[in-house]
Amino acid sequence: xxxxxxxxxxxxxxxxxxxxxxxxxxxxxxxxxxxxxxxxxxxxxxxxxxxxxxxxxxxxxxxxxxxxxxxxxxxxx
Amino acid sequence: xxxxxxxxxxxxxxxxxxxxxxxxxxxxxxxxxxxxxxxxxxxxxxxxxxxxxxxxxxxxxxxxxxxxxxxxxxxxxxxxxxxxxxxxxxxxxxxxxxxxxxxxxxxxxxxxxxxxxxxxxxxxxxxxxxxxxxxxxxxxxxxxxxxxxxxxxxxxxxxxxxxxxxxxxxxxxxxxxxxxxxxxxxxxxxxxxxxxxxxxxxxxxxxxxxxxxxxxxxxxxxxxxxxxxxxxxxxxxxxxxxxxxxxxxxxxxxxxxxxxxxxxxxxxxxxxxxxxxxxxxxxxxxxxxxxxxxxxxxxxxxxxxxxxxxxxxxxxxxxxxxxxxxxxxxxxxxxxxxxxxxxxxxxxxxxxxxxxxxxxxxxxxxxxxxxxxxxxxxxxxxxxxxxxxxxxxxxxxxxxxxxxxxxxxxxxxxxxxxxxxxxxxxxxxxxxxxxxxxxxxxxxxxxxxxxxxxxxxxxxxxxxxxxxxxxxxxxxxxxxxxxxxxxxxxxxxxxxxxxxxxxxxxxxxxxxxxxxxxxxxxxxxxxxxx
Numbered sequence: 001x002x003x004x005x006x007x008x009x010x011x012x013x014x015x016x017x018x019x020x021x022x023x024x025x026x027x028x029x030x031x032x033x034x035x036x037x038x039x040x041x042x043x044x045x046x047x048x049x050x051x052x053x054x055x056x057x058x059x060x061x062x063x064x065x066x067x068x069x070x071x072x073x074x075x076x077x
Numbered sequence: 078x079x080x081x082x083x084x085x086x087x088x089x090x091x092x093x094x095x096x097x098x099x100x101x102x103x104x105x106x107x108x109x110x111x112x113x114x115x116x117x118x119x120x121x122x123x124x125x126x127x128x129x130x131x132x133x134x135x136x137x138x139x140x141x142x143x144x145x146x147x148x149x150x151x152x153x154x155x156x157x158x159x160x161x162x163x164x165x166x167x168x169x170x171x172x173x174x175x176x177x178x179x180x181x182x183x184x185x186x187x188x189x190x191x192x193x194x195x196x197x198x199x200x201x202x203x204x205x206x207x208x209x210x211x212x213x214x215x216x217x218x219x220x221x222x223x224x225x226x227x228x229x230x231x232x233x234x235x236x237x238x239x240x241x242x243x244x245x246x247x248x249x250x251x252x253x254x255x256x257x258x259x260x261x262x263x264x265x266x267x268x269x270x271x272x273x274x275x276x277x278x279x280x281x282x283x284x285x286x287x288x289x290x291x292x293x294x295x296x297x298x299x300x301x302x303x304x305x306x307x308x309x310x311x312x313x314x315x316x317x318x319x320x321x322x323x324x325x326x327x328x329x330x331x332x333x334x335x336x337x338x339x340x341x342x343x344x345x346x347x348x349x350x351x352x353x354x355x356x357x358x359x360x361x362x363x364x365x366x367x368x369x370x371x372x373x374x375x376x377x378x379x380x381x382x383x384x385x386x387x388x389x390x391x392x393x394x395x396x397x398x399x400x401x402x403x404x405x406x407x408x409x410x411x412x413x414x415x416x417x418x419x420x421x422x423x424x425x426x427x428x429x430x431x432x433x434x435x436x437x438x439x440x441x442x443x444x445x446x447x448x449x450x451x452x453x454x455x456x457x458x459x460x461x462x463x464x465x466x467x468x469x470x471x472x473x474x475x476x477x478x479x480x481x482x483x484x485x486x487x488x489x490x491x492x493x494x495x496x497x498x499x500x501x502x503x504x505x506x507x508x509x510x511x512x513x514x515x516x517x518x519x520x521x522x523x524x525x526x527x528x529x530x531x532x533x534x535x536x537x538x539x540x541x542x543x544x545x546x547x548x549x550x551x552x553x554x555x556x557x558x559x560x561x562x563x564x565x566x567x568x569x570x571x572x573x574x575x576x577x578x579x580x581x582x583x584x585x586x587x588x589x590x591x592x593x594x595x596x597x598x599x600x601x602x603x604x605x606x607x
Binding site: 039 | 243244245378382393394397398399401402403404406407410411414423426427430431463
């Protein structure tokens with residue numbers, strides 16, 4: 001989770017990602033951010049997130065993003 | 078059948094009356110018949126195209142959906158007996174079949190769109206190349222039918238196919254319901270590009286006559302007519318005059334033309350969408366919103382989140398994300414980071430995907446270079462503003478203007494000016510001429526061009542400019558009121574006398590100042606051509 005929070009903070013240093021729950025709906029993360037984010041996640045965690053998984057529900061909070069990464073990691077096990 | 082024609086109003090009245098006389102599934106069945114009649118009246122040949130897209134996508138999506146469900150059921154039963162590798166192989170095998178069906182259907186339908194819309198554009202480019210290399214021979218243009226609304230219904234249908242393929246929802250089992258989703262007449266000609274899971278919520282259910290819903294729909298239609306007939310049709314005259322004589326009308330005229338066109342396009346497109354949403358609403362059907370006060374946007378990115386929203390989200394969800402999340406982009410991202418460093422390298426896939434999206438957005442609007450350059454112009458502006466983010470952060474840490482009224486106003490004016498400048502490609506329809514006319518704003522603007530007489534030479538009178546100005550003030554006022562909630566909800570809370578005064582006032586203003594009447598043919602809505 002800490003690695004993810006670090007990646008997110010690099011994108012928007014001014015946001016408290018540990019508590020925010022409306023990252024997409026609140027307009028904090030836009031489509032550019034999401035694309036940067038999935039390529040960082042791919043680099044850091046070695047998981048591939050598909051286009052169909054790029055939904056607001058999956059990206060509205062750090063927790064949701066982390067859950068998606070974990071699901072991907074479990075899937076590959 | 079233009080939305081502003083008497084024929085359309087008559088057609089609408091008949092559909093509306095019969096719709097509420099029917100019950101249950103007869104209601105949506107009747108809407109399907111009405112939609113096909115509407116399309117048939119436009120041109121009987123169009124029906125073949127829409128029917129082919131409907132049938133091919135319906136069966137492809139159903140086959141994909143069936144394969145998914147039968148595989149899921151089989152997999153659930155057998156997965157415990159299988160090793161990890163076997164599970165992966167079984168999934169990949171099932172997915173490969175779905176992918177084949179999906180790609181065949183996608184390419185087939187995009188192929189129809191490409192052939193009908195882009196054949197002559199391709200021929201004209203081949204001819205230019207042949208001429209450039211000294212070849213005198215040219216290919217002749219082909220006389221092709223371009224079905225009305227093909228860009229809209231193809232995108233809407235392909236969105237449905239992609240969603241079924243991605244497992245977002247199951248395919249529709251009734252071909253007639255699906256046919257209605259593709260052809261629903263209010264949104265067939267200029268959008269919005271609806272999503273199946275959104276429109277289907279209200280399209281197929283029974284609707285009983287409800288005065289509030291019907292009156293809200295009628296209000297929205299009337300508002301659309303006001304925008305189209307009072308504003309767009311009036312300001313169209315000077316816009317056309319300025320565009321048609323670029324040598325005469327340069328400098329301030331070119332600037333005024335760009336500003337007038339911003340108003341015309343807004344009134345025309347949002348007015349058309351108001352009529353679409355209003356017509357659907359009178360029958361209890363909810364069509365998604367396509368605009369959220371776009372001219373109040375603080376930057377271009379925000380503008381594109383508020384203007385032609387259904388097209389923007391379509392491109393984001395079905396082109397930008399799939400390209401940027403593709404294996405190719407992931408590899409490119411890794412490679413560019415290792416070569417260019419983390420900071421610069423991570424921009425490569427985002428900007429490349431964005432470039433492709435804006436190129437496609439441009440060509441979607443029209444098969445000509447002016448639209449492609451317009452699309453890429455948007456890409457350049459967005460890229461520059463993205464790159465200037467650190468500067469903006471530094472600026473705001475030094476100068477405390479963020480959040481002030483003056484700064485917000487500056488941002489709004491800046492956005493309108495940038496968007497209007499880019500739209501000059503749309504006005505002049507010629508790339509070198511557009512650059513020339515944009516340049517003339519800075520080099521040929523003379524004070525004498527600002528005299529009152531100069532603008533009355535453009536085909537409308539001072540009284541017309543006054544009408545446009547007052548109508549624009551009303552537009553701005555309504556937009557400002559909208560910030561605190563629906564204007565129609567607010568009107569509904571008023572006393573019956575006041576409510577009636579507003580409706581009657583808007584109706585009379587549209588009737589008196591609207592450009593219409595026997596013998597007058599309102600121009601085609603701008604977005605009908607796309």
